[in-house]
Amino acid sequence: MMVNTQELYQATFKGYPDVLNVPQVCEILGVSVNTAYRLLRGGEIASLRVGREFRVPKVHLMRYVKILALPEYEQLTT
DSSP states (O other), X not given: OOOOHHHHIIIIITTSOSEEOHHHHHHHHTOOHHHHHHHHHTTSSOOEEETTEEEXXXXXXXXXXXXXXXXXXXXXXX
């Protein structure tokens, strides 16, 4: 299943700023704060550090979601 970037943006990211904070990432992905921090610290989602806080450019989160939708990723995780 290929994910169209424009459709992904319209469905998920349209109401959010270009740079997201951790609570916004949690809301979009539907994950806990602990899971979000694990993904950020592990480098699975590219992010920036501003002082002690993480900031995630929306394009990096979109890239992460698209990678999860790739058939090759599904084969690697099974």
